Amino acid sequence: MNFFDEASLRLKQQLKVTEDKQAAETLGMTGNAWTMRKRRGSFPEKELRALAQQRPELGIDVEYVLTGLHAPVQRPDAYEQPVHERLKIDLLRLGLSAGQAAQAVGVPESEMRNALLGVSAVPAAWLAALAPLKLDVVYVLLGKGQQQVSYALNPTEERLLRGWRACSADVQAVVMAAIAAGETQARQ
Known part of the structure; x- marks a missing residue:
């Protein structure tokens, strides 16, 4: 599954819809525009962020849709x-x-x-x-949240994660080989 498909599934989960067309309409897009974006692998991030700002009652966790990780929430101690x-x-x-x-x-x-x-x-x-x-x-x-996250990704890590999800299995294998080589070199 590629990044677009994964992010689409998470978006539909957040919106509580099942069809691509429903997600597209909520984002203010036509079904055809959604399909074209899907073919190009260009997830509508700008539209998603705009929707989250314009319709906070939907409670969309944008970072979760884009990365699969819930955004950290800064809250005071329960006591x-x-x-x-x-x-x-x-x-x-x-x-x-x-x-x-x-x-x-x-x-x-x-x-x-x-x-x-x-x-x-x-x-x-x-x-x-x-x-x-x-x-x-x-x-x-x-005072203890259900979705508290103990860490957050920095922008570079987020980009790597999005890129990883968009890559084919062959490209992922090359990346894993490069990481393994880097780890070996670091141990020496």
């Missing part, structure tokens, strides 16, 4: 923040306003704002209602 503060932090991570969160939960915005300020408790039912929007419920409750 530093109460539940309402961690909820506020995770809503910011998702790009959701208090109004959007209130709408998803089905409560007035003022009620959501009071909970986010710590004036009232955050009901568990709210977290359950926000979970489909990719709220990290484990983080909000316990």
Whole structure:
């Protein structure tokens, strides 16, 4: 499987769709434009990044789509923040306003704002209602995220990974041979 196909599968997973045409339309592309890009092996990264910015409610993890690795999330230690503060932090991570969160939960915005300020408790039912929007419920409750990543790739490593996935098996074999030679040389 090549990089385009792998990234497409991850994109469809993030969008919860099954067809290329659905993914293309969500990105603002025609099915024909998607097919042409697929033939060229040119994944629509620019369109993906624009979609993630324009529609934060989709909760698209762009780095996951492009690299297969979840982007690291910078969050304070669990013991530093109460539940309402961690909820506020995770809503910011998702790009959701208090109004959007209130709408998803089905409560007035003022009620959501009071909970986010710590004036009232955050009901568990709210977290359950926000979970489909990719709220990290484990983080909000316990301060330990489900998708915490202990490392992140630098831009060169990301490029290597994308290039590796786009290469044929023959090219990958040559790259592996070069790595093995480099490791042998480093040990000497």
